Amino acid sequence: MLSYQSFLETILNTALEMGASDVHISVGQTPVLRIVKDLVNLDKEKKITAEDSLGLAFALMNEAQKQQFLQTKEIDFAYSLGSKARFRVNVFYQTQQVSIALRAVPFRIKTLAELNLPDVLNKFVLAQYGLVLIAGVCSQGKSTTLASLIDSINHQRREHIITIEDPIEYIFEDDLSVIEQREVGDDTLSFSSALRSVLREDPNVIMVGEMRDLETIATTITSAETGHLVFATLHTSSASQTIHRIIDVFPPHQQEQIRAQLAGSLLGVVTQRLVPKQKGGFVPACEVMFNNSAVANLIRENKTHEILSIIETSKELGMVGFNQSLASLVAQEKISPENALKYSFNPDELITRLRRL
Numbered sequence: 001m002l003s004y005q006s007f008l009e010t011i012l013n014t015a016l017e018m019g020a021s022d023v024h025i026s027v028g029q030t031p032v033l034r035i036v037k038d039l040v041n042l043d044k045e046k047k048i049t050a051e052d053s054l055g056l057a058f059a060l061m062n063e064a065q066k067q068q069f070l071q072t073k074e075i076d077f078a079y080s081l082g083s084k085a086r087f088r089v090n091v092f093y094q095t096q097q098v099s100i101a102l103r104a105v106p107f108r109i110k111t112l113a114e115l116n117l118p119d120v121l122n123k124f125v126l127a128q129y130g131l132v133l134i135a136g137v138c139s140q141g142k143s144t145t146l147a148s149l150i151d152s153i154n155h156q157r158r159e160h161i162i163t164i165e166d167p168i169e170y171i172f173e174d175d176l177s178v179i180e181q182r183e184v185g186d187d188t189l190s191f192s193s194a195l196r197s198v199l200r201e202d203p204n205v206i207m208v209g210e211m212r213d214l215e216t217i218a219t220t221i222t223s224a225e226t227g228h229l230v231f232a233t234l235h236t237s238s239a240s241q242t243i244h245r246i247i248d249v250f251p252p253h254q255q256e257q258i259r260a261q262l263a264g265s266l267l268g269v270v271t272q273r274l275v276p277k278q279k280g281g282f283v284p285a286c287e288v289m290f291n292n293s294a295v296a297n298l299i300r301e302n303k304t305h306e307i308l309s310i311i312e313t314s315k316e317l318g319m320v321g322f323n324q325s326l327a328s329l330v331a332q333e334k335i336s337p338e339n340a341l342k343y344s345f346n347p348d349e350l351i352t353r354l355r356r357l
Contacts, residue, residue, distance in 0.1 A: 112149070
C-alpha cells in the first residue's frame with residue numbers, strides 16, 4: 001500500500017499532467033480534478049476513506065499546521081511539490097469528515113501580455129504612488145494578475161517591495177527590486193498588524209493579498225496616501241461596486257472622510273472575469289477604470305453609480321468597459337459571441353456592440 005505522501009504526490013502529479021487548476025479530495029469519492037470548467041474523477045484511483053482524507057491532509061501539513069487545524073477545524077496554507085508547482089491549500093471539515101481543496105499555482109509568473117491582460121495596465125507598473133485595486137469574484141485570476149504586476153515592477157525598477165499574503169502563493173525572485181514576502185500566521189499575526197508596521201520597513205511598493213476588514217482597508221488607504229504604491233484585491237464585480245464596498249465598511253460618520261481619502265489616493269480599479277476561450281482554457285475580460293477628476297468628484301459626492309458612464313466614455317484615456325472588453329475578445333475570435341453574452345452584466349447593450357463588428 002502506498003504511503004499517504006506517495007499517494008498525495010501521485011494525485012498532484014496527475015493533476016499537473018492533465019492541466020488541472022484544482023484538486024478536490026473528499027470522503028466517498030475518487031480524487032476529483034477541475035479541468036477548465038469540468039470536474040473529472042480520477043477513476044483509476046481508489047475511493048477516499050475518512051482515514052485517507054485525514055492522512056492526505058496531514059501529509060500536506062507541518063506540525064504547527066496540524067495543531068492549528070485540529071483546533072480551528074479549517075486552515076489555509078501553501079504546499080510545494082518539489083520544484084514542479086505550488087498549491088494553495090484549504091483543508092476543512094464537512095459532516096465531521098476532512099475534505100481538501102488545492103489550487104495549482106505555477107512557479108513561473110506570466111507577463112501581462114501572456115495573461116492576455118490589457119496593455120494599459122502597464123500604467124500601474126510605472127506609477128510611483130497611489131492605490132491600485134484588482135477586483136473580481138472568487139477564482140477569477142486576481143492573485144495571478146497581482147503577481148504579474150508586481151513582477152513587472154521587479155524587472156523594470158529598483159524598488160523595495162513588501163507583500164502581505166494569506167497564504168503566500170507565487171514566489172518572487174529578486175531582479176532589480178528587493179522583494180520580501182510576509183505570510184499571515186507564519187510571519188505576521190494579521191493583515192492589519194503587518195500593515196501597521198510596514199511603513200517602518202522602508203517600502204516603495206506594498207501588496208496586500210486581500211482587504212478583509214475595516215482596519216486593513218483603512219491602513220491600506222493611508223499607506224497609499226503617504227507616498228507608497230499599494231496593490232490590493234477585493235471580492236467585487238465592478239469598479240463602482242468596489243468603491244461602494246470600501247466606503248460602506250466604515251461607520252456613517254467616517255464615510256465622508258474615507259470618500260475624500262479614496263478620491264485622492266486611488267489610481268484605478270481593474271475588475272476581471274475569466275471567460276472560456278474558443279480553443280480551451282480561459283481569457284480575462286476586464287473593466288479598467290483610472291481615477292481622474294470626474295471619477296474623483298463622483299467618489300466625493302457619493303455618486304459611484306455614475307462611474308460606469310465615465311468608463312464607457314473615456315476610451316481615449318485607456319479606460320475599458322466590461323462589454324467593450326468582451327466585444328473585443330469576440331472580434332479577436334478568442335471567445336464565442338454566446339459566451340460573451342453569457343458572461344456579460346448587460347447582454348442587451350453587448351448585442352448592440354456585437355452587431356457593429
